[in-house]
Amino acid sequence: AQRVTQPEKLLSVFKGAPVELKCNYSYSGSPELFWYVQYSRQRLQLLLRHISRESIKGFTADLNKGETSFHLKKPFAQEEDSAMYYCALSPNTGGFKTIFGAGTRLFVKA
């Protein structure tokens, strides 16, 4: 079955500390992986995608096919990073289905 698991519902870190939001997936093929973010009172929006291999707002994510993980990392968290983060998977078989994880709420304390 295709599934995305985010084991932490809530992650709280201090400003300036490193942060890692975990994402594990279950999929037999080679999926496309995404991180979406929802800031307070804003809509859900794309943060970054695996295929782009870029850093957005200091965040990076590496696809580890051996561990079937796509963890989101940032070396120094900022207060404005506080938000809800969703990991998502699209099967690499064409089509438009996207499977979301349940999300992790990141709280960055001053």
Next chain:
Amino acid sequence: DAMVIQNPRYQVTQFGKPVTLSCSQTLNHNVMYWYQQKSSQAPKLLFHYYDKDFNNEADTPDNFQSRRPNTSFCFLDIRSPGLGDAAMYLCATSRDGGLPGNEQFFGPGTRLTVL
């Protein structure tokens, strides 16, 4: 600004009374999606349209229907809402760029309450 708009933002209906949620987009994207998101859960895809082609997820109840009269508008109809249908309903769009997995642009959502 090009965007995805959902109306209304909050909808209250009675048990069993049909309700329609609306989504419009100015992005001219050819794919439109409807998601259901219950509290503390992942957004769950109900169905999507690729242009006029309707694609229903296998586990979407028959109680949920959708219409897309043109590129810009898409509607979610709940024929007989039950208490379990209370949720946030998210509309999203994407452009088929020929690559697997396309960035989706979300509306603000409609929160449905069923009394």
